[in-house]
Amino acid sequence: MLEFSHIIYEVVIWLFLLYGTAVVIIYGWVGIYALGAVIRYKKENTFTDYSIIAANPNSPTFSLLAPAYNEGMTIVENVRSLLSLYYHNLEIIIINDGSKDDSMQKLIEAYELERVSFFVQGTIETNRIKGIYKSKNQAFKKLIVVDKENGGKADALNVGINVSSGNYLVCIDVDCILEQDAILKLAKPFLEQTDKKNYRLRRCDPSR
Numbered sequence: 001m002l003e004f005s006h007i008i009y010e011v012v013i014w015l016f017l018l019y020g021t022a023v024v025i026i027y028g029w030v031g032i033y034a035l036g037a038v039i040r041y042k043k044e045n046t047f048t049d050y051s052i053i054a055a056n057p058n059s060p061t062f063s064l065l066a067p068a069y070n071e072g073m074t075i076v077e078n079v080r081s082l083l084s085l086y087y088h089n090l091e092i093i094i095i096n097d098g099s100k101d102d103s104m105q106k107l108i109e110a111y112e113l114e115r116v117s118f119f120v121q122g123t124i125e126t127n128r129i130k131g132i133y134k135s136k137n138q139a140f141k142k143l144i145v146v147d148k149e150n151g152g153k154a155d156a157l158n159v160g161i162n163v164s165s166g167n168y169l170v171c172i173d174v175d176c177i178l179e180q181d182a183i184l185k186l187a188k189p190f191l192e193q194t195d196k197k198n199y200r201l202r203r204c205d206p207s208r
Helices: 002-045 050-055 075-083 103-110 153-163 182-192
Strands: 062-068 090-097 113-115 129-135 143-148 168-171
Touching (some): 050 182, 062 075, 062 182, 090 153
Antiparallel strands (some): 113 129, 129 143
């Protein structure tokens, strides 16, 4: 009996050793592969002239979706930061998700917004849209503000998807700070691919 227990003990030890070795090998391979990918990325992008991408008439269109709820303290500055993104084929969609503060009023005043007739092309079921606003000032022509009944972040993103017209969607929080060339860097791989595809979200699951 004692000898059998000793055999079981040795088998368990060897299994642990084999498992540990396998983990080290797998993680080592992943690390080497990731390092190679980073080196290739840096090599390919060191001399990239992003102004060429910015001026390319075939550059893909992006829709940046940013839900906002009770962001009155910082909403104007946050939107100004998004408007400074360096990319011409970009629409910025702010979705006011039934804020109970003065977020919507501040946006209207700061960006000279007026309610417009707007065709909503998407068909995802969402809470009711109260109104869609665009600026009278051409300096803010990229900006679309949607005022809707509160339904949570997923519902707000679904509204943004319905309203958007871009080939690709970028979903962020309204208070995210992006580098000015962030969309340019996103656009580069899509311009390089040979088989053009549109990557659009179908639906945001409220349970996630």
